[in-house]
Amino acid sequence: MGVATALVALALRGRAGLAVGATAMILLGTAVTQRAHDGLVHSPLAAPVAARDQAAVTGTLVEDPEGTRFTARVLVRVDGITSDSTGATASAGGRTVLVTAGGDAGLRLQLLSAGDRVELRGWLAPLAGYDERFRWRHAVGRFDATELLSFTGPSSPLLRAANGLREIVLRGGDHLPATERAVVAGFLLGDTRGLTPEMEERFRAAGLTHLLVVSGANVAFVLVLAGPVLRRFGLGGRLVGGLAVLIVFGTMTRWEPSVLRACAMAACSMTALHLGRPTAGLRVLALAVIGLLLADPFLVHSVGFLLSCGASGGIALMAPPLSARLRGPRWVRDGLGVTLAAQIGVAPVMLPIFGALPVAALPANLVAVPLAGPLTVWGLTAGVAGGIVSRWSPGIAASLQLPTLLLVRAVLGVASLAARIPFQVDGRTAFALVALVATGAAAGRARAARRVGGDDRVPAR
Numbered sequence: 001m002g003v004a005t006a007l008v009a010l011a012l013r014g015r016a017g018l019a020v021g022a023t024a025m026i027l028l029g030t031a032v033t034q035r036a037h038d039g040l041v042h043s044p045l046a047a048p049v050a051a052r053d054q055a056a057v058t059g060t061l062v063e064d065p066e067g068t069r070f071t072a073r074v075l076v077r078v079d080g081i082t083s084d085s086t087g088a089t090a091s092a093g094g095r096t097v098l099v100t101a102g103g104d105a106g107l108r109l110q111l112l113s114a115g116d117r118v119e120l121r122g123w124l125a126p127l128a129g130y131d132e133r134f135r136w137r138h139a140v141g142r143f144d145a146t147e148l149l150s151f152t153g154p155s156s157p158l159l160r161a162a163n164g165l166r167e168i169v170l171r172g173g174d175h176l177p178a179t180e181r182a183v184v185a186g187f188l189l190g191d192t193r194g195l196t197p198e199m200e201e202r203f204r205a206a207g208l209t210h211l212l213v214v215s216g217a218n219v220a221f222v223l224v225l226a227g228p229v230l231r232r233f234g235l236g237g238r239l240v241g242g243l244a245v246l247i248v249f250g251t252m253t254r255w256e257p258s259v260l261r262a263c264a265m266a267a268c269s270m271t272a273l274h275l276g277r278p279t280a281g282l283r284v285l286a287l288a289v290i291g292l293l294l295a296d297p298f299l300v301h302s303v304g305f306l307l308s309c310g311a312s313g314g315i316a317l318m319a320p321p322l323s324a325r326l327r328g329p330r331w332v333r334d335g336l337g338v339t340l341a342a343q344i345g346v347a348p349v350m351l352p353i354f355g356a357l358p359v360a361a362l363p364a365n366l367v368a369v370p371l372a373g374p375l376t377v378w379g380l381t382a383g384v385a386g387g388i389v390s391r392w393s394p395g396i397a398a399s400l401q402l403p404t405l406l407l408v409r410a411v412l413g414v415a416s417l418a419a420r421i422p423f424q425v426d427g428r429t430a431f432a433l434v435a436l437v438a439t440g441a442a443a444g445r446a447r448a449a450r451r452v453g454g455d456d457r458v459p460a461r
Contacts, residue, residue, distance in 0.1 A: 187211060
C-alpha cells in the first residue's frame with residue numbers, strides 16, 4: 001500500500017502530490033516499524049532466550065567491544081546456535097544479541113574489532129534493566145559468554161580495508177600522551193573508549209560532546225582530502241569515487257548514527273549535483289532522514305541521531321537569518337550564527353533528556369569549533385603518514401603529531417575552562433527566553449506595521 005501510494009504521489013504535482021507523498025511515507029514508516037518490532041518478538045532465538053539455554057554461538061561483531069579492565073560488552077550478529085542440552089545446531093537468522101563477558105573471555109574479546117567472526121560459549125537470557133535500551137539496536141536477548149572458543153578476521157573486503165585504515169590512523173597517534181590520544185581517536189574516528197568518565201563529563205559540561213563524535217564536518221574534511229584524487233576522474237567517476245570514500249569512512253567510524261546522517265546527506269548532495277539539480281540543505285536533510293528511518297525506524301530512539309538531525313536542521317533553518325541580524329565582522333557573525341542555530345536545534349532533545357543546556361556551550365564552541373577543522377584534517381593526514389612510517393622511523397611519526405598535540409591541548413583547555421562555568425539553561429529558563437524573543441519579534445513587527453501605515457498616509461495641506 002505504501003509503495004503504491006508513493007508511485008501515485010510521483011505522478012501528481014502541487015499540494016495533492018505533497019499530501020499523497022506524506023501519506024505514503026507514513027504508511028511505509030508504519031510498515032517498517034511494525035516489521036522491526038515483530039523481529040524483536042518472533043525470532044529463531046526467542047525460545048532459547050526465554051528458556052535461558054546454555055549454548056555455543058557463532059557470529060560477527062557488529063561494533064568494537066567496550067568494557068572495563070576485566071569485562072567486555074559488544075553486540076554480535078548470530079548466525080548459528082548449538083544447544084548444550086540437545087546438541088542440535090540451528091540457524092539464528094542473523095539476529096543480534098548483547099554479549100557480555102568477564103575474566104579471560106572478556107580480556108580476549110576486548111582485543112577484537114567490528115567485523116571479526118567469533119565462536120562463544122555461554123548462556124542466553126532476556127534483556128533486563130539498563131540493557132533493555134539495546135532493543136533499539138535490534139538486540140533480541142543477552143548472551144553471557146564464559147569462553148571465547150575461536151575467532152577469525154572479517155570475511156568482507158570492505159571491513160578488512162576499513163579496519164586496516166583505522167588501525168593505521170590509531171597507530172599514528174601512539175606517540176601522543178594517553179589523554180590526548182583518546183581525544184584524537186574521538187575526533188577522528190568517534191572512538192571514545194579511551195576517555196575517562198571525568199573527561200567525558202568535562203566535554204559534556206562545556207557543550208563540546210559533539211566534537212567527540214564523527215559528524216558532517218568530519219565527512220566534509222575527508223572528502224576535501226580525497227578531492228585531489230577524485231578530480232582526476234570524470235563526472236561519473238567522481239560520483240562513484242566520492243560514494244566509495246563515504247562508504248569506507250563510514251565503515252571505519254562504525255556507522256554511528258551521526259555518521260549515518262552525515263554520509264546520507266553527503267551522498268544525496270553529491271547525487272543531486274551529478275544530476276545537475278543542486279538541492280538546498282534542508283531538503284537534503286529531509287531526504288536523508290526519511291531514507292534512514294525507512295531503513296531503520298529504531299533510529300528515532302538514538303539520542304545521537306536526534307542531536308545530529310537537530311543541529312543540522314537548526315543550522316539549515318536559522319543560521320543565515322541569525323548571522324544577518326548580528327553585528328561585527330562577517331567571520332564572527334557567521335560563526336556565532338551557526339553556533340546559536342545548532343544550540344537552538346539541539347535544545348528540544350537536550351532539555352528533556354539531560355535537563356539543561358550549559359551556558360558555556362556558546363563561547364566554548366566559538367573557540368573550539370575553529371580548532372576542530374585543522375585538528376581533523378591534520379590529525380587524519382598525520383595519523384595515516386605516522387602509522388605507515390612508525391614501524392621503521394618512530395621519530396618521524398612523533399614529529400608529525402606535534403601540531404596535533406598542540407591543537408588537542410588547546411581544545412582540552414577550552415573544555416576545562418568552559419566546564420567550570422556553573423550556569424545552565426533549564427526548561428523553564430528556555431521557555432522564558434522563547435517567550436521573550438517571541439514577544440520582542442511581535443513588538444518589532446507591530447512597530448514596523450505602524451511605521452509603514454504612517455508613511456502611506458496622505459499628508460495634510
